[in-house]
Amino acid sequence: MPINKAISEEPIVDIQNVSIRYGSNPEVLSDIKLSLARGSFHFLTGKSGAGKTSLLSLMYLALKPSLGTVTVFGTNVGFASRDTMALMRRRIGVVFQDFRLLEHLSAYDNVAVPLRIRGMDEAEISKRVKELLHWVELDTSMDKICSTLSGGEKQRVAIARAVINRPDMLLADEPTGNVDDDIAQKLMKLFIELNRLGTTVVIATHSQELINAYNYPRIHLENKGLKIFPALRRVISNEK
Amino acid sequence: MKNSVMLNRHAELPLNKDKANLFLEIMMAITVFLFAVALSGYFLVDTVVNKWNQNIAGSLTVQIMPSETELTEDEANLRLNKVITFFENRPNVSKVVLVSEQQMQQLMSPWLGADTDITDLPMPKLLDVYLENENFDYEKTAAELKELAPYASIDDHRIWLHRLLELAASVKTVAVSVLLMILAVCVLSIFYATCTSLGIYKDIIAILHIMGAQDGYIAKQYARRGFVIGLFSGVVGLLLALLSFRFLAYMSADMEQGLIGNLSLTAANWLALCSLPPITACISMATAYYAVTKTLRKIM
Numbered sequence A: 001m002p003i004n005k006a007i008s009e010e011p012i013v014d015i016q017n018v019s020i021r022y023g024s025n026p027e028v029l030s031d032i033k034l035s036l037a038r039g040s041f042h043f044l045t046g047k048s049g050a051g052k053t054s055l056l057s058l059m060y061l062a063l064k065p066s067l068g069t070v071t072v073f074g075t076n077v078g079f080a081s082r083d084t085m086a087l088m089r090r091r092i093g094v095v096f097q098d099f100r101l102l103e104h105l106s107a108y109d110n111v112a113v114p115l116r117i118r119g120m121d122e123a124e125i126s127k128r129v130k131e132l133l134h135w136v137e138l139d140t141s142m143d144k145i146c147s148t149l150s151g152g153e154k155q156r157v158a159i160a161r162a163v164i165n166r167p168d169m170l171l172a173d174e175p176t177g178n179v180d181d182d183i184a185q186k187l188m189k190l191f192i193e194l195n196r197l198g199t200t201v202v203i204a205t206h207s208q209e210l211i212n213a214y215n216y217p218r219i220h221l222e223n224k225g226l227k228i229f230p231a232l233r234r235v236i237s238n239e240k
Numbered sequence B: 001m002k003n004s005v006m007l008n009r010h011a012e013l014p015l016n017k018d019k020a021n022l023f024l025e026i027m028m029a030i031t032v033f034l035f036a037v038a039l040s041g042y043f044l045v046d047t048v049v050n051k052w053n054q055n056i057a058g059s060l061t062v063q064i065m066p067s068e069t070e071l072t073e074d075e076a077n078l079r080l081n082k083v084i085t086f087f088e089n090r091p092n093v094s095k096v097v098l099v100s101e102q103q104m105q106q107l108m109s110p111w112l113g114a115d116t117d118i119t120d121l122p123m124p125k126l127l128d129v130y131l132e133n134e135n136f137d138y139e140k141t142a143a144e145l146k147e148l149a150p151y152a153s154i155d156d157h158r159i160w161l162h163r164l165l166e167l168a169a170s171v172k173t174v175a176v177s178v179l180l181m182i183l184a185v186c187v188l189s190i191f192y193a194t195c196t197s198l199g200i201y202k203d204i205i206a207i208l209h210i211m212g213a214q215d216g217y218i219a220k221q222y223a224r225r226g227f228v229i230g231l232f233s234g235v236v237g238l239l240l241a242l243l244s245f246r247f248l249a250y251m252s253a254d255m256e257q258g259l260i261g262n263l264s265l266t267a268a269n270w271l272a273l274c275s276l277p278p279i280t281a282c283i284s285m286a287t288a289y290y291a292v293t294k295t296l297r298k299i300m
Helices: A052-059 A083-087 A107-118 A122-134 A151-163 A181-196 A208-213 A231-240 B020-058 B072-087 B101-112 B138-148 B158-200 B202-210 B217-252 B265-273 B276-299
Strands: A012-019 A025-036 A041-046 A067-072 A090-096 A169-173 A200-206 A218-223 A225-229 B058-066 B094-096 B125-131 B152-155
Touching: A012 B125, A025 A067, A025 A200, A025 A225, A025 B125, A041 A052, A041 A107, A041 A151, A041 A181, A041 A208, A052 A067, A052 A169, A052 A200, A052 A218, A067 A151, A083 A169, A090 A107, A090 A151, A107 A122, A107 A151, A107 B072, A122 A151, A151 A169, A151 A181, A169 A181, A181 A200, B020 B101, B020 B158, B020 B217, B020 B276, B072 B094, B158 B202, B158 B217, B158 B276, B202 B217, B217 B265, B217 B276, B265 B276
Parallel strands: A041 A200, A041 A218, A090 A169, A169 A200
Antiparallel strands: A012 A025, A012 A067, A218 A225, B058 B125, B058 B152, B094 B125
């Protein structure tokens, strides 16, 4: 198992006694606690509606909890200003299940967005974006408008956009759901390599195959709460 | 005007395809047109008021009625010189000028026609008396003149001129109010069009926020659109206004100048009018920026 040497003591995400509800509806998550160490890699599982997207939303700072505290990069998000939150979000890469690409822009411009937000100069943007699009095998489609791309191509654009900033934390919702096995393996390699370089990775998935193929701990959501299952081989070795 | 909004092709918000653009362009062009017309009106009234003010402070007119009996030329001159000498010797008078036959002809031409010979008509003689300052004593002078030459009288135009000045001041106040209202309409339209657009593109804005965009990053895209639309509409509105002025000048070319004289804008007035497009662009830009930052704080 690729245990990252960069794991440090301070958690990158610390969720304490958090509950989430939307309006007057019942709670989606209730009194959960979760700490993710820097440089860790987790799968996130649970049935549809179990709260995976809500938990990810908490972590990429799009949602504030109804109760409890969320601390990301050492900052309590309940007290962070809008500008601080924006700067924190720049350190987080997000892959959405429905991609959420800017459909009117080209693949190139979609991937370039996080760099433009950071104010990087166009020459450096061009270099980085082309390199990454080549890596995800989209160099021939980089000028195509996103609305004309296939599902698999869109997914790769979404992943490239999430990782172009070399984020401290990568949150991905079913990132390999729409691509063939070869590309899926290549994308997983990319996530693993980012993790090796220090990025904390959380991948939400329904794929037992993916979980079995890669030996990482698993956060499982059930009955509004969560359980953490250690990496399979480690569990086996512990049992031994 | 449909494709007039040239924006950054990388802009994440597709504001160049925003249907509100055409509405904003038309509305702002009309606004600038009205603003230019109202502003020009203000400038012209201001010019007239200044001229009238100068008249009040600087001169008065003396009317010498023709004699009821026939006089020789020497007697008539004596009669006239008596009044001229009277005014020349008054304190605070700088100059006394007899209005010439030719000037009289011009003054009477609106009523009698340009070709009528007025030399045989029993016309009064007019004196323009130029004053050194405002310390001229009208009442005392009028009383002494009446005693010396009952056939002469001071045409005290201060009363009606003051009324005209009051009217002109009211017109200027109305013009300023109109200018302010036009400005308010312009700002409110941009503000609400921007708010509507934020609602339309809320999904894209949410994505940009998730990727770490600050409100200012999004506001700059709207500000850029605001500037381009403001500048374009400002130029169109100003051109329409200039065409209207040309048309009015053409239509009034044959009209008599009468009381208000030859009206024209000064170089400073033209400069103010020509600065309307860039000023409109800046107002539009600032309003759009403010609308975005204020609204995003409320809704996201």
